């Protein structure tokens with residue numbers, strides 16, 4: 001590398017400082033020392049910051065060896081003479097005027113370099129834009145066309161540049177702008193050999209207030225239509241995604257929402273809590289309305305996937321023909337009506353949980369497909385060939401006896417065993433009637449909020465009616481009954497009368513007088529006998545059991561029943 005030219009500057013006022021600033025950025029120059037007798041001279045601070053040596057006496061300055069060039073910027077004759085007399089032989093002295101000339105040349109060079117850089121950038125931009133661009137001078141001579149111009153018009157640049165726009169396209173936007181000195185907008189024309197219809201905008205090029213030429217930018221209409229189509233397609237994708245996002249939900253219930261402390265029920269809650277944290281597939285069985293979906297939500301909410309999607313598919317609610325595409329999605333055109341690619345529930349559930357409600361209603365064909373998905377966690381969209389891998393936890397639910405269905409050939413046995421890794425059996429409400437008061441209490445609080453009422457509870461008789469009913473519709477039915485009773489009640493307490501028309505066969509119970517407050521022993525006896533008979537049934541076997549429960553003989557029971565009738 002060439003040795004740097006060592007420069008010393010004398011006089012760090014305005015002139016010396018501007019020379020200093022220009023020279024310090026030049027690669028081959030090293031400013032070795034600056035000198036000014038005024039301590040607060042403008043450029044000294046700058047030089048100090050740059051770590052350049054500073055002298056305040058000329059003698060000291062001239063003692064420094066190896067300065068190739070001394071720039072005298074003080075502008076004082078005596079200083080210049082002193083330097084010339086005392087400098088080292090090899091040092092060259094340039095006085096301020098010469099230095100300023102040198103600076104102007106350097107600055108001009110820098111400006112030129114900057115213009116070249118901007119020009120390079122502009123050419124790169126013009127070359128890469130999709131719009132066709134053409135530039136003409138004030139006399140109409142075409143100076144520039146970009147590659148898109150040649151692509152759109154099929155006219156090569158070499159052929160076009162040098163022609164006159166007033167001759168080749170006298171009525172075009174560019175010629176009009178040159179003639180009128182004004183911008184032309186949305187000018188429609190047919191251009192080039194290929195007769196392409198375009199929309200053009202042209203504007204004058206004005207330099208220092210003087211019009212130097214004009215530029216036209218145009219685009220084929222087909223490109224615009226294409227862009228519009230793309231925009232419409234993008235809008236469709238956005239609205240599709242919006243619909244899909246709305247389908248994705250996280251679980252809405254937790255274990256805190258599950259009420260029930262009857263031993264048979266509590267063990268189901270315990271098991272559910274335990275398996276929630278694992279990734280095991282779970283089969284929730286139980287009659288309709290026993291809380292299978294509620295448990296599925298709670299399990300997802302307590303799992304490590306709680307912040308990922310929880311997707312519910314009701315296998316009974318989707319038409320059989322759509323079930324496969326609903327699960328696995330489909331590619332555009334996979335079947336009539338498949339106008340766009342659609343993600344299936346399995347893809348939507350990726351990372352989270354899919355809840356397959358009423359799994360017993362899944363057809364055998366889909367069961368076979370689903371079995372593979374359970375094993376491999378991969379599938380193809382309907383009409384697609386790419387394999388899609390997912391990570392989904394499966395929770396299935398049914399109120400049917402899948403094993404029985406499997407024996408009869410309606411459900412795949414292998415799928416049954418795959419799903420039944422953990423079976424969570426939810427008991428029917430009639431098997432944990434002890435929980436009814438707690439459910440009712442929580443339902444009253446919920447419906448008080450909903451209907452703005454102040455119901456406090458039930459009469460004993462009212463509760464008894466609920467306790468004696470069999471609840472074939474389980475907790476859902478209980479919910480409905482309490483809700484309807486709450487709608488009709490005007491008082492703060494719900495009585496048995498509110499339930500009269502709401503539950504299936506309360507007649508036998510309502511005939512029996514309820515015990516409220518203090519009553520004669522005889523009435524109490526009648527009541528207990530009646531309850532025992534209701535509980536065990538009117539058959540001989542039932543009466544035997546009732547007598548045993550009441551701790552009286554069968555004969556006594558028959559006698560008392562005779563008196564009661």
Ligand SMILES: Nc1ncnc2c1ncn2[C@@H]1O[C@H](COP(=O)(O)OP(=O)(O)OP(=O)(O)O)[C@@H](O)[C@H]1O
Nearest residue numbers: 257258259260287288289290291292293294475476
């Ligand atoms: N243990 C419970 N505590 C509180 N609410 C419950 C409980 N079990 C069920 N419910 C409520 O009862 C209603 C029915 O429950 P869910 O829909 O979970 O039953 P399901 O077994 O999935 O019914 P189906 O088989 O008909 O789909 C829901 O509103 C649910 O919140």
